[in-house]
Amino acid sequence: MAKRMLSRWGQWYSRVFAVECDHSTDPLYFALSKTPQERHYDERQAFYEKLFEGAKCYSVHVCTDDRFQRALLYEALKNNVIPRLPTGCSVLDAFSFHPDVSNSLFRGFFIKDATNLPETAPILGELVKNSGMSVCTYVREENSQRWWQHLLSEAEDGSAAATEKYYVVPSEIPHRHPSTLNIMGNDVFYNFEDAYKVMEQCKDIIPVSEELLKLVGPNLTQKKEGRFPVIVIEGLDATGKTTLTHSLTTTLDATLLRSPPTCLSPWRPCFDSEPALLRRAFYALGNYITASQIAAASRHSPVIVDRYWHSTAAYAIATATSGKVGNLPSPGSEVYRWPCDLLRPDLVLLLTVSPEERLRRLSVRGVEKTREEAELEANHLFRNKVEQAYKRVEDPACVVVDANPPPDQVLQQVLLLIKDKCHL
Numbered sequence: 253m254a255k256r257m258l259s260r261w262g263q264w265y266s267r268v269f270a271v272e273c274d275h276s277t278d279p280l281y282f283a284l285s286k287t288p289q290e291r292h293y294d295e296r297q298a299f300y301e302k303l304f305e306g307a308k309c310y311s312v313h314v315c316t317d318d319r320f321q322r323a324l325l326y327e328a329l330k331n332n333v334i335p336r337l338p339t340g341c342s343v344l345d346a347f348s349f350h351p352d353v354s355n356s357l358f359r360g361f362f363i364k365d366a367t368n369l370p371e372t373a374p375i376l377g378e379l380v381k382n383s384g385m386s387v388c389t390y391v392r393e394e395n396s397q398r399w400w401q402h403l404l405s406e407a408e409d410g411s412a413a414a415t416e417k418y419y420v421v422p423s424e425i426p427h428r429h430p431s432t433l434n435i436m437g438n439d440v441f442y443n444f445e446d447a448y449k450v451m452e453q454c455k456d457i458i459p460v461s462e463e464l465l466k467l468v469g470p471n472l473t474q475k476k477e478g479r480f481p482v483i484v485i486e487g488l489d490a491t492g493k494t495t496l497t498h499s500l501t502t503t504l505d506a507t508l509l510r511s512p513p514t515c516l517s518p519w520r521p522c523f524d525s526e527p528a529l530l531r532r533a534f535y536a537l538g539n540y541i542t543a544s545q546i547a548a549a550s551r552h553s554p555v556i557v558d559r560y561w562h563s564t565a566a567y568a569i570a571t572a573t574s575g576k577v578g579n580l581p582s583p584g585s586e587v588y589r590w591p592c593d594l595l596r597p598d599l600v601l602l603l604t605v606s607p608e609e610r611l612r613r614l615s616v617r618g619v620e621k622t623r624e625e626a627e628l629e630a631n632h633l634f635r636n637k638v639e640q641a642y643k644r645v646e647d648p649a650c651v652v653v654d655a656n657p658p659p660d661q662v663l664q665q666v667l668l669l670i671k672d673k674c675h676l
């Protein structure tokens with residue numbers, strides 16, 4: 253068993269680890285070393301104090317290369333294991349990764365058990381039986397001020413035993429925040445086939461996926477042949493998209509479409525409660541269905557679209573990126589690129605309103621909210637990240653519209669933009 257473990261985690265010691273202490277500061281980063289570090293004694297002690305705080309500490313990471321298994325295991329860990337830990341434990345988000353290497357991220361948790369409760373170790377120890385999880389404990393070296401990370405595996409008698417140990421050494425802040433390393437292909441899909449593949453894998457656990465796949469078909473056509481312009485209206489909730497798309501549709505005698513399309517509405521609550529990989533594949537496929545509707549409608553009239561790819565990318569990127577707005581992938585990053593096979597609109601307008609005006613509009617409306625909308629309301633930081641991500645999506649980039657004025661003024665402003673940018 254221990255042998256299998258070693259080959260499985262052969263690269264373990266070359267990884268870097270991050271522990272997210274709070275969302276306004278940088279995580280604590282550490283690497284592993286087979287030999288003790290002699291220099292920077294004081295810095296190291298201060299680092300250990302912050303990381304371990306005198307508690308008995310553990311970490312669990314979901315370590316499998318299969319993105320589907322990874323998504324399900326992480327959700328199971330978060331929802332079924334972490335809540336069973338005694339209340340005295342504090343649980344922090346943790347990452348294991350290769351600095352700045354895309355798709356190298358393993359997500360997990362760092363657990364601080366301040367009173368070293370007897371229930372904690374068995375709950376976490378059980379996880380070593382799962383080949384997709386890595387469980388570690390952190391142990392102070394006897395007669396020294398150094399700390400070890402003990403990597404656990406299943407012993408002959410089924411218990412959890414330390415098979416490998418490495419010194420914990422503070423590490424530099426990487427260029428890219430670890431939470432952003434797996435965005436491409438896990439949170440955002442850049443072609444139809446990739447999102448379709450995820451939906452096919454869902455069939456066993458979400459029976460409605462089969463119906464959705466039938467509706468989409470493996471080769472959805474969405475080539476734009478029509479001569480009429482396609483105008484997308486984007487923005488956070490309650491920025492006035494519905495109001496504007498309706499008035500624009502009437503004024504321009506246009507066809508109004510939305511993403512996700514109405515035919516997907518019955519399945520949306522189901523996918524909204526699934527792990528990010530599955531939820532994002534659902535929204536991605538929604539865009540391709542909307543694209544095929546746009547392709548057909550633009551032969552006969554201008555088309556107005558309420559949300560499209562910018563929303564799919566912006567919400568996914570902002571949700572995946574933890575902490576500060578500054579942790580978002582930099583402008584120009586490939587995560588903001590348009591999918592190679594998705595119909596491009598002629599114009600994308602991003603409605604922006606002040607936080608106060610948006611809250612006023614939300615309170616007037618008072619309708620049921622999705623989980624993400626509720627989060628947006630509670631979380632200024634998340635809202636800022638979504639808005640920044642919107643502004644960074646490229647080719648086509650969005651044109652920002654001040655949507656604070658009354659509806660008729662917003663409409664006039666937008667009509668001028670359309671006249672200027674589209675052939676009508």
Ligand SMILES: Nc1ncnc2c1ncn2[C@@H]1O[C@H](COP(=O)(O)OP(=O)(O)OP(=O)(O)O)[C@@H](O)[C@H]1O
Pocket residue numbers: 487488489490491492493494495496613614616617655656657658659660662
């Ligand atoms: N320009 C405006 N000035 C004042 N109130 C507005 C304006 N535009 C819309 N509203 C009001 O704000 C509320 C939200 O507007 P609307 O439903 O159009 O936003 P939305 O962006 O479509 O929201 P969601 O994305 O959540 O569906 C509604 O009560 C609407 O009447």
Ligand SMILES: Cc1cn([C@H]2C[C@H](O)[C@@H](COP(=O)(O)O)O2)c(=O)[nH]c1=O
Pocket residue numbers: 489511512535536559560563564565567568622623624625
């Ligand atoms: C299109 C789209 C939407 N979402 C999420 C973001 C918001 O929480 C809601 C808003 O949807 P509404 O129909 O406009 O009320 O849905 C998303 O995550 N990804 C998407 O592609």
